[in-house]
Amino acid sequence: MDPDFDFKDIIANANDIVIVTEVAPLDEPGPRIVYVNRAFTDLTEYTPEEVLGRSPRILQGPDTDPATRRRIHAALTRNQPVREEILNYSKSGRRYWLDMNIVPLVDPDGGVRYFAAIERDLTERVTAEAMKDEFISTVSHELRTPLTALRGAIGMLNPQVVPELTPQALELVDIAQRNCARLLYLINDLLDMEKLASGGVPYSFAPQALAQVIRTALDINAPYADQHEVRLVFEPPRVDLQVMADEQRLLQVLGNLLSNAAGFSPPGGEVRVDLQPQDDRVRVSVCDDGEGVPESFVPRLFQKFAQAPLRSGERRRGTGLGLAISRGIIDQHGGEIGYYPNRPRGSCFYFVLPRIQGQAGGR
Ligand SMILES: Nc1ncnc2c1ncn2[C@@H]1O[C@H](COP(=O)(O)OP(=O)(O)O)[C@@H](O)[C@H]1O
Ligand SMILES: [Mg+2]
Structure with a gap:
């Protein structure tokens, strides 16, 4: 039974934008617009008369991502549907973000003569995200300064400086100190994430003997492993494996992997670090014999703030940013994590980095 109303009226009044274009030409001057609804005129400030017969390209501008445009072009060339977030410009030059969903309209004879784009305005969400990032960054910066001072002051509360401290007072100082360190750690994670996201971390690359960097990381993380009664094991290979890297950043990645491995290991457990050449690359792995990562959580590893559900009796430790930061750092090195x-049990995290070839001592 055909309903006795006109679908055109529904589309004309939808809150989402609907644009229909011809399929060709995808290259200059672009396909012609044959229909726009009211949501389109509301957002873009163009009247239908001003855009009919012209290409949607008039809505793009200097900051519209060329890679996004290429992906859309590639999909449409193959008559495939495509969904992208894209920055467009209104008639007066106002920028707005769209969730754009383009589908080919298939004729009864199977041909495709039109594309329909259904678009939702994302500007508020994108703006809110930018504000959130800015907020996190500002607050973290503001918190870090007094916290660093606090840690310094508490650090002075030791028997060498203040001999009259009772054992009870020292215990309290110890609690204060550990919690200060933890807070600083969390704040630094937030700041690192924000800096990585905005591309604002300066890297200083230099040739590094990876075995030496790993040894340094093991030294730094030994106290944490001791706390968890976990042994850190590393047998360096005989070959000198060199990579072009920012040592501090690599130490940060190794620190994240080692602290996770130690934290998720049972007391008496062992964390093994392995370093191997692999073709023209170098591979580092950090393996533990802890609980491992639940299979359902594996796809979310390396995402911001992602943490597997706690097992009974477990206490939440970090921010869920360590692996996301590590991936950002390894990406910057042209590597893979x-x-x-x-x-039979536990987790292995690894990363590979391009190896420096023809290095003295290298094979
Ligand atoms: N070695 C590991 N064993 C088991 N789970 C792990 C291990 N490393 C990471 N994970 C899981 O990945 C999550 C994210 O790790 P990470 O990004 O370092 O954040 P955080 O350590 O702050 O929780 C952890 O909360 C945990 O659920
Ligand atoms: Mg961690």
Whole structure:
């Protein structure tokens, strides 16, 4: 039964934008617009008369991402549907973000003569996200300064400086100190994430002997492993494996992997660090024999703020940013980071970096 109303009226009044274009030409001057609804005129400030017969390209501008445009072009060339977030410009030059969903309209004879784009205005969400990032960054900066001072002051509360401290007072100082360190750690994670997201971390690359960097990381993280009664094991290979890297950033990645491995290991457990050449790359893995990562959580590893659900009796430790930061850092080195389950139990996290070739001592 055909309903006795006109779908055109519904589309004309929808809150989302609907644009229909011809399929060709995808290259200059672009396909012609044959229909726009009211949501389109409201957002873009163009009247239908001003845009009919012209290409949607008039809505793009200097900051519209060329890569997004290429992906859309590639999909439409193959008559495939495509969904992208894209920055467009209104008639008066106001910028707005769209969730754009383009579908080919298939004729009864199977041909495609039109594309329909259904678009939702995302500007508020994108603006809110930018404000949130800015807020996190500002607050973290503001918190870090007094906290650093606080840590310094508490650090002075030791028997060498203040001999009259009772054992009870020292215990309290110890609690204060550990919590200060933890807070600083969390704040630094937030700041690092924000800096990585905005591309504002300066890297200083230099040739690094990876075995030496790993040894340094093991030294730095030994106290934490001790706390968890976990042994850190590393047998360096005989070959000198050199990579072009920012040592501090690599130490940060290794610190994240080691602290996770130690934190998720049972007391008496062992964390193994392995360093191997692999073709023209170098591979570092950090394996533990802890609980491992639940299979359902594996796809979310390396995402911001992602943490697997706590097991009973477990206490939440970090921010869920360590792996996301690590991936950002390894990306900046042209490397790759990943996870696979350890056998018979536990986790292995690894990263690979391009190896410097023809280095003295290298093979
Ligand atoms: N070695 C590991 N064993 C088991 N789970 C892990 C391990 N490393 C990371 N994970 C899981 O990945 C999550 C994210 O890790 P990470 O980004 O370092 O954040 P955080 O350590 O602050 O929770 C952890 O909360 C945990 O659920
Ligand atoms: Mg962590």
